[in-house]
Amino acid sequence: MILYLSSQQHTNLLDFLAEKEDALPVKKMTGNFMLKQFVIYDMRNFSHCTELVLDRIAFGDEDRDFAQAIEEFLTMYNARITVICEGLKESDPLCRALLDAGVGNIVTNVEIRGMQEEIRQSLSSQGMTRYAPKERKKLKVQGAHYHFMADGVRIAMISSQSRIGTTTMALGFAAWLGSVGASVAYVEKNTSGIIHYLSDAYEMDEEAGGYRLEKMWYGTQTPDAGFHFLLEDYGAGRLDADADILLLICGTKPYEIVHTMKLLKQYETKAAFVLCPFVESALQDTYVEAFQTDYHKVFFLEYQPDCMNGSPNAKIYKTIIERYIAGE
Secondary structure: OEEEEEOOOOOOOOHHHHHOOOOOOEEEEEOOEOHHHHHHHHHHHHOOOOEEEEEHHHEOOOHHHHHHHHHHHHHHOOOEEEEEOOOOOOOOHHHHHHHHHOOOEEEOOOOHHHHHHHHHHHOOOOOOOOOOOOOOOOOOOOOOOOEEOOOOEEEEEEEOOOOOOHHHHHHHHHHHHHHOOOOEEEEEOOOOOHHHHHHHHOOOEEEOOEEEEOOEEEEOOOOOOOOOEEEEEEEEOOOOOOOOEEEEEOOOOOOOHHHHHHHHHHOOOOOEEEEEEOOOHHHHHHHHHHHOOOOEEEEEEOOOOOOOOOHHHHHHHHHHHHHHEEEO
């Protein structure tokens, strides 16, 4: 998917892409933005996008902050960036800052047709070849690797309400399981349709009615066999779930508490891990006292910007499946 953050002036600039048969879908957001804030607070909702197109005049950041926010983005996400900046010259400090940040797709033409041609080049598989951006090297970290005594262990993730990060956490958990040696199936039991976008974004291979990416399989139907873990993402509104491990994703904001308490009441006599995202450390004891029971164990999730990287919550995930680890 292409995420396009646009000014009012250029709101229709990418509409020509719809003429291509194999065009990626475009999610357009029009308005005034601060890129640093968007990267920190909003980008996690679009972490499945593969292309990010930024209309420079839509952002209020100073040039230095704008380039720095792009650098921070590229350390957290895999999407490729295209910056639209009419009339920008190679000698301009912003151009140099973008190249140093690793951005080579820089649209500078001042005519609409010229801009669209440069956008077309930027979104091609090769990208724009006019510039020589600095190559960004991502560090490979050697993590833990476990042996599992598990066969089709069902993990159900259920949220107290929509849009509190359940699918992001479910995908991160599945990715972490795969990274530590487990074979895992992520099963979409909700109506988000996220698998369609993931399969395109990560160029997954079709397999058994779903998609394969390394040790992870993604689909909408629970497989009969062949996996250590089956992670079922129910989202909100599930009345009941039969699972070996039950995970309840619960919000803690004032307007979320009523939904959280309703979900905890529904499963009050079932053993479950209660996972609360984005809770200030000073308030955590308060929520443990409110939510934790003999049946419910409360954990607080760390910020996970990339839906396909569960490492920020690795310790919690290990605790959840520890009884199935046979050794390292």
